[in-house]
Amino acid sequence: MTQSIVVQVGQCGNQVGCRFWDLVLREHAHVNQMGVYDEALSSFFRNVDQRRGAVSTGGRITALKARAVLVDMEEGVLGEILQGPLRSLFSSTQLISDVSGSGNNWAVGHHTYGLVYREQIVDQVRKAAEHCDCLQCFFLIHSMGGGTGSGLGTFVLKLLEDEFPEVCRIVTSVYPTAEDDVITSPYNSVLAMKELTEHADCVLPVDNQSLVDIVGKIQHMSNTGKLGCAIKKDCTIISGQGGVVKVEKPFDAMNNIVANLLLNITSSARFEGSLNMDLNEIAMNLVPFPRLHYLVSSLTPLYTLADVNIPPRRLRPTLPFVPWNQEGWKTSLCSVPPVCHTHSLLALANNTCVKSTFFELRERFVKLYRRKAHLHHYLAVDGMELAGFNEALSSISALIEEYTHLESPLMPNAPRLTIAT
Structure with a gap:
């Protein structure tokens, strides 16, 4: 069994990460009711015998420690974690x-x-890696709009590439809305995008506005009675307490959706199934061009309908594929569904629909940059130069151009793109 390490950076990254740890513990507790430390648990947890200070490799669970590194340049969220229900998962x-x-x-x-x-x-990170028998993947969770998640998060991403170049790096990035209350979020996002494009193996972009819309729609359905009688409210993905603190907070519903995305991606690495998949196969099968590794995720169900059982079926013959990645298909079947669900489906797609998001982000960046608004705050930092802004703008423009080129009927010539080997 392989292991993965989760690196959470910034307030958003740590809040999403802790929702993941809460949900994954519930899932394993539901499946592993005998309390045995098995290979499924070892993928994200160590079993530490606290009396001896050593790692227990089998038998009963003594004390689980998450394979994780939590980073934030404010004490608030990390302080809540140390005082909250998940505090035993992490050493200081x-x-x-x-x-x-x-x-x-x-x-x-x-x-x-x-x-x-x-x-x-x-x-x-090295210490966490030393506790792994077969380290397969780093999961980096961060947001793009703030300073720590975007800046230090992408710095950590480059560190992971330098220190562990052979280990897959999958990044979950939460993108700000156009009405984000952080006025400098376009700068932070575009500067971070350059690093993501250069140093990640896969990026799972999560649009903050989409999370708001999803949560609002499901809550509206429950409160108005539209399909309300069919929704099992106690099993809705967006509900549930736990994680950072015992009392549910406003953003927990949104964070739960992202955490369930990670839960589904890792299920095949944690549990047996009729068709398992290594995490590094995601990039291997879905990323034919190294820079174009932004994967759109779709997850269902987001709530549980009472007395509904949908049998699985193979989708491949029914789906149209982009001409530049006809063989970009990988199926994984896991035998363990999320708690309270009979089934779950996650689809990751590599196509050009992300281009519009990047285009809008670039436009917001240019609107600020053209007026040189707030630049002095950045240029006052040692190591930051105006050239960094120009390079970031060039990088996202090149990325947009590459996606545009793939939409062209002349795409097969594609002289600028290097196919991954």
């Missing part, structure tokens, strides 16, 4: 924090805190 050394935050400034997170905390982060 796994949590790396500061007090002042990054001030919604990518440069502070990337250059200032990256330099200060580099060795400490590397040390904790």
